[in-house]
Amino acid sequence: MRTFDKIISDRGSKYAVSGAPCRDAEEARTLIEGLKKAKKFAKATHNSWGLLGADGPVKNDDGESGAGMIILQQLEAAGLEGHLVVVTRWYGGKHLGGDRFRHVRDAVTHYLDAVRAEG
Template sequence: MLVLDKIISDRGSRYAVSGAPCGSEEEAKALVAELKRRKRFAKATHHSWALLLPEAPVKNDDGESGAGAVILRILEREGLERHLVVVTRWYGGKHLGGDRFRHVQEAVRQYLAALG
């Protein structure tokens, strides 16, 4: 799993993005569970993710309303199938409003750039 940690910081909230090739929703859930077993990631507030599969897209906001849809939209636009992307957020105590969607988008863009 490719992990880009501490990539965005805003008003106390911090973001990371991770991902890996993935062929099913069950595998995606297992990969997210594996990520959460890492000490630092276990303390995160949200692990929003999306996976574009040929049969149907899958997403999970993990309490960060709308974040999974943002990730999925980028995966669809890029045509990146069978690849899980997880955006992790450590909540810093201040609401970010719409900026949180901008941060999710930027995290996914950084991940795609790292993939090449």
């Protein structure tokens, strides 16, 4: 799984984005378990994810209400199927309100730009 760490910081909250080719929800769970083997990601407040897989779109907000849908919308807009994208947030103690949605979008955009650059 490819990870971009410390890409966004706001009021103490920090964000990372990770992703990898993935076929379905079962494989997504396995990949996320692998990501969480790193203590840092296991201790994260949220590991929200989305996947346009073989069985259709699947997502998990992991407590960050609405984050999975934002990830799915961006994957659909980019036409990126068969690829898991995980946005990780470490809560910094202050509520971000609607800014958290912007940060999720920015994190996914960062990942999509990197995938596009690789060709």
